[in-house]
Amino acid sequence: KNQVEQSPQSLIILEGKNCTLQCNYTVSPFSNLRWYKQDTGRGPVSLTIMTFSENTKSNGRYTATLDADTKQSSLHITASQLSDSASYICVVIPTDSWGKFQFGAGTQVVVTP
Amino acid sequence: SAVISQKPSRDICQRGTSLTIQCQVDSQVTMMFWYRQQPGQSLTLIATANQGSEATYESGFVIDKFPISRPNLTFSTLTVSNMSPEDSSIYLCSVDGAYNEQFFGPGTRLTVL
Numbered sequence: 001k002n003q004v005e006q007s008p009q010s011l012i013i014l015e016g017k018n019c020t021l022q023c024n025y026t027v028s029p030f031s032n033l034r035w036y037k038q039d040t041g042r043g044p045v046s047l048t049i050m051t052f053s054e055n056t057k058s059n060g061r062y063t064a065t066l067d068a069d070t071k072q073s074s075l076h077i078t079a080s081q082l083s084d085s086a087s088y089i090c091v092v093i094p095t096d097s098w099g100k101f102q103f104g105a106g107t108q109v110v111v112t113p
Numbered sequence: 114s115a116v117i118s119q120k121p122s123r124d125i126c127q128r129g130t131s132l133t134i135q136c137q138v139d140s141q142v143t144m145m146f147w148y149r150q151q152p153g154q155s156l157t158l159i160a161t162a163n164q165g166s167e168a169t170y171e172s173g174f175v176i177d178k179f180p181i182s183r184p185n186l187t188f189s190t191l192t193v194s195n196m197s198p199e200d201s202s203i204y205l206c207s208v209d210g211a212y213n214e215q216f217f218g219p220g221t222r223l224t225v226l
Contacts, residue, residue, distance in 0.1 A: 034215075043205050043217030044116070044156075089156070094198060100171075101215075103155035 003027045006104035013080055013111055022050040022109045023090030035064050035075045036089040038106065044089055048073070075082050080111045115140055115208050117218035125224045126196055133192045134221045136206035142188035143209070147179070150203040150220070159204075162189050196225045 004025045013019045025033070032051045036044035048057040048064040050073075056065045061078045077084055090104040116139040128130050135143065148158040160168040160181055168181040182190045193200050203220045210216055 004155070041122075041219070041222070043207070043219050045217070066155070078200060100158060102154075103157075105155045107155065 002105070003102045004090055004092050004104040006088075007106050008107060009090045009105070010108040013109065014109050015080060015082060015088075015113050017080055017108065019077050019080060020107070021075045021077075021088050021090075023075070023104055025071050025073070025090070025092045025102070027092040027094055027102050028071070029095040030092050031095045032093050033064075033066055033073050034091040034093070035062070035073075036091060038087045038089060040086070049090075074103070077109070080109075082111050082113065085109060114214070115142065115210055115216040117206060117208065117216055119204075119206060119218040119221050121221060122219065123222040123224075125226060127226055128197055130196055131192055131194045132196065132223060133190050134204050134206075134223075136189045136191070136204065136218055138187045138208055143186070145182065145183065145189045146207045147189070147191045148205045148217075149209065150205060152202075156205065159191070196223075198225045201225045 007022045024059050034050055035047045037047050038044040047062050049058050050057045050066045052068055063076045066073045087106040087108050089106040091100045118137045120135045137183050144163045149159055150154045150156045158171050159174045160170045162168045163185040164183050164186050178194050180192045201224050203222050205217050205220045207215055207217045
């Protein structure tokens with residue numbers, strides 16, 4: 001069973017609207033949790049990195065939150081743009097296994113005009 | 114940040130043949146990672162490649178099927194040997210950066226007929 005589960009699998013939103021993506025994980029202990037954006041045909045690019053003690057991290061219109069008690073993270077996209085159309089991947093890095101990152105399957109976001 | 118290039122960007126291969134994927138980094142790095150991303154699925158770590166030593170393979174991946182070379186600190190190759198349609202995937206290399214950052218190459222999209 002994957003240790004990082006993302007939801008929804010995909011979503012379609014209108015340009016200008018907000019959306020929130022979810023990430024539930026079982027990895028423990030972990031050193032940090034990351035959100036990546038992967039455009040079609042490209043490698044993932046880091047959006048946010050949060051240590052286990054952080055609750056929120058912003059990068060422009062992207063805001064990630066982390067609740068270590070419930071083992072949940074979310075990525076909120078504000079005022080979506082067409083360029084936000086991509087796959088968003090949640091990644092959890094175990095404390096004792098550097099390099100053995102646990103990847104979620106991603107949420108495919110499509111922003112329509 | 115690190116800039117990573119991969120060659121080829123995509124290929125269509127016949128069953129039973131082999132393909133070597135190249136990964137070039139614009140700076141010297143200790144560890145390089147090779148991942149596979151099957152359609153609609155998470156990234157899966159294939160192996161970790163350190164310069165001057167044998168690559169370390171993850172469970173389910175073996176050297177005979179995925180031989181890796183790491184001749185210097187800026188370059189690595191991954192070969193997919195004796196390919197079958199099940200090997201159709203995106204193959205990505207990545208490197209560590211400062212501050213827990215991780216950088217990915219653009220990926221190689223492989224289709225095996």
